[in-house]
Amino acid sequence: xxxxxxxxxxxxxxxxxxxxxxxxxxxxxxxxxxxxxxxxxxxxxxxxxxxxxxxxxxxxxxxxxxxxxxxxxxxxxxxxxxxxxxxxxxxxxxxxxxxxxxxxxxxxxxxxxxxxxxxxxxxxxxxxxxxxxxxxxxxxxxxxxxxxxxxxxxxxxxxxxxxxxxxxxxxxxxxxxxxxxxxxxxxxxxxxxxxxxxxxxxxxxxxxxxxxxxxxxxxxxxxxxxxxxx
Amino acid sequence: xxxxxxxxxxxxxxxxxxxxxxxxxxxxxxxxxxxxxxxxxxxxxxxxxxxxxxxxxxxxxxxxxxxxxxxxxxxxxxxxxxxxxxxxxxxxxxxxxxxxxxxxxxxxxxxxxxxxxxxxxxxxxxxxxxxxxxxxxxxxxxxxxxxxxxxxxxxxxxxxxxxxxxxxxxxxxxxxxxxxxxxxxxxxxxxxxxxxxxxxxxxxxxxxxxxxxxxxxxxxxxxxxxxxxx
DNA sequence: ACAATAGTGTCTTTTAGACAATATGAG
DNA sequence: CTCATATTGTCTAAAAGACACTATTGT
Numbered sequence: 001x002x003x004x005x006x007x008x009x010x011x012x013x014x015x016x017x018x019x020x021x022x023x024x025x026x027x028x029x030x031x032x033x034x035x036x037x038x039x040x041x042x043x044x045x046x047x048x049x050x051x052x053x054x055x056x057x058x059x060x061x062x063x064x065x066x067x068x069x070x071x072x073x074x075x076x077x078x079x080x081x082x083x084x085x086x087x088x089x090x091x092x093x094x095x096x097x098x099x100x101x102x103x104x105x106x107x108x109x110x111x112x113x114x115x116x117x118x119x120x121x122x123x124x125x126x127x128x129x130x131x132x133x134x135x136x137x138x139x140x141x142x143x144x145x146x147x148x149x150x151x152x153x154x155x156x157x158x159x160x161x162x163x164x165x166x167x168x169x170x171x172x173x174x175x176x177x178x179x180x181x182x183x184x185x186x187x188x189x190x191x192x193x194x195x196x197x198x199x200x201x202x203x204x205x206x207x208x209x210x211x212x213x214x215x216x217x218x219x220x221x222x223x224x225x226x227x228x229x230x
Numbered sequence: 231x232x233x234x235x236x237x238x239x240x241x242x243x244x245x246x247x248x249x250x251x252x253x254x255x256x257x258x259x260x261x262x263x264x265x266x267x268x269x270x271x272x273x274x275x276x277x278x279x280x281x282x283x284x285x286x287x288x289x290x291x292x293x294x295x296x297x298x299x300x301x302x303x304x305x306x307x308x309x310x311x312x313x314x315x316x317x318x319x320x321x322x323x324x325x326x327x328x329x330x331x332x333x334x335x336x337x338x339x340x341x342x343x344x345x346x347x348x349x350x351x352x353x354x355x356x357x358x359x360x361x362x363x364x365x366x367x368x369x370x371x372x373x374x375x376x377x378x379x380x381x382x383x384x385x386x387x388x389x390x391x392x393x394x395x396x397x398x399x400x401x402x403x404x405x406x407x408x409x410x411x412x413x414x415x416x417x418x419x420x421x422x423x424x425x426x427x428x429x430x431x432x433x434x435x436x437x438x439x440x441x442x443x444x445x446x447x448x449x450x451x452x453x454x455x456x457x458x459x460x
Numbered sequence: 461a462c463a464a465t466a467g468t469g470t471c472t473t474t475t476a477g478a479c480a481a482t483a484t485g486a487g
Numbered sequence: 488c489t490c491a492t493a494t495t496g497t498c499t500a501a502a503a504g505a506c507a508c509t510a511t512t513g514t
Binding site: 461462463464465466467468469470471472473474475476477478479480481482483484485486487 | 488489490491492493494495496497498499500501502503504505506507508509510511512513514
């Protein structure tokens with residue numbers, strides 16, 4: 001392959017990296033792949049790839065494309081997180097990466113281990129030794145997630161369409177890493193008007209719990225003042 | 231100048247753009263330059279420039295460098311805002327811009343009109359017709375500023391080292407674009423412990439007001455949980 | 461009936477909002 | 488003493504926090 005593109009100045013590469021969060025067995029996890037080649041061979045890394053300039057894709061589209069490649073799911077919740085561009089973050093050259101975080105409901109399986117990748121869900125606590133600056137990227141994503149869950153409705157992205165309030169509370173507790181009072185939590189959620197109760201119930205071993213859905217109408221109006229990437 | 235740098239794929243350019251806010255005559259303003267060449271000749275644009283890959287500068291350093299070029303001030307408050315990369319945002323080619331916002335105290339003069347630039351402070355309300363996607367960038371910056379002023383101490387960046395509480399309230403009112411109750415505002419600010427009163431007073435036409443300073447100690451601890459770009 | 465989870469009510473504390481009179485210093 | 492701005496206090500309303508018992512279903 002010959003080098004066909006010429007520039008008067010050295011150009012940085014632009015990649016999009018993804019922190020795909022999900023909840024597995026009461027743990028907040030994110031998707032990692034194993035690097036099969038240097039640098040950082042054998043270390044775990046965030047999924048990501050080059051922005052495909054020749055396709056004319058936007059950054060958001062690149063993030064959605066990568067997310068689809070890993071999960072086979074379209075139109076996932078993604079949001080730009082931060083752009084990392086320290087000169088030494090990649091030993092091969094100057095690489096600017098625009099990081100996005102993504103939330104998927106429990107139960108999603110990573111796209112099968114394409115030999116080259118070996119994708120796995122990894123618990124967020126106690127990850128070390130990631131490739132590049134990815135440990136830092138994950139930390140920033142986690143901070144953002146913690147910050148945003150308090151005043152947005154993104155938690156719903158981690159649950160199926162119908163869920164119980166106990167399940168919702170679990171999501172909050174897992175992300176915030178603290179226990180919440182059941183009564184206060186329910187009052188808080190209900191007063192927001194973001195959930196609507198259905199007539200269905202989830203039968204477990206004991207008293208069945210009401211199933212709720214995310215109330216799109218009120219959510220949209222509330223999100224209007226929240227989506228400003230703040 | 232020959233094109234010396236070759237790549238196997240088309241590369242995007244990476245620029246850093248700045249929204250430099252200040253307050254002038256009770257108006258929130260930001261720095262614009264006039265474009266002297268196409269595209270968008272004659273339109274106003276945000277100051278910015280290419281990331282200098284050969285110098286090995288970080289994104290933050292590039293932002294500080296640009297800010298210095300425009301204001302002659304070092305170590306200004308800057309924070310990464312968002313990365314814009316739509317394929318058609320610059321008609322000359324694929325340009326990814328990492329936007330930073332920056333806050334400077336009142337009274338700073340833009341670096342003199344270097345012919346090529348003609349820098350000016352422009353009120354944030356009623357800006358239209360900016361070059362590229364810069365109107366959108368400014369809107370995002372303004373939303374972020376409004377969001378952050380409520381729960382961080384960034385407002386102090388817009389004031390001199392010593393300021394009166396009335397001046398501080400003015401900053402809040404100008405940014406939020408609403409009036410605030412004087413007593414409630416003062417209670418709110420004082421309860422945060424972010425300001426320390428000095429023994430000096432500012433003599434105006436009438437009763438002199440106490441001068442306050444930003445209280446770095448408490449600020450640092452409070453900032454610790456706020457600087458996570460959330 | 462019992463085990464296990466779902467669901468609810470009240471008091472207290474804190475924070476935010478509305479509101480107007482007094483204090484001080486320059487001229 | 489007058490003008491202009493600085494400064495302060497209280498009542499009310501809303502939100503957050505602490506806390507424990509009853510309800511429902513499967514087994």
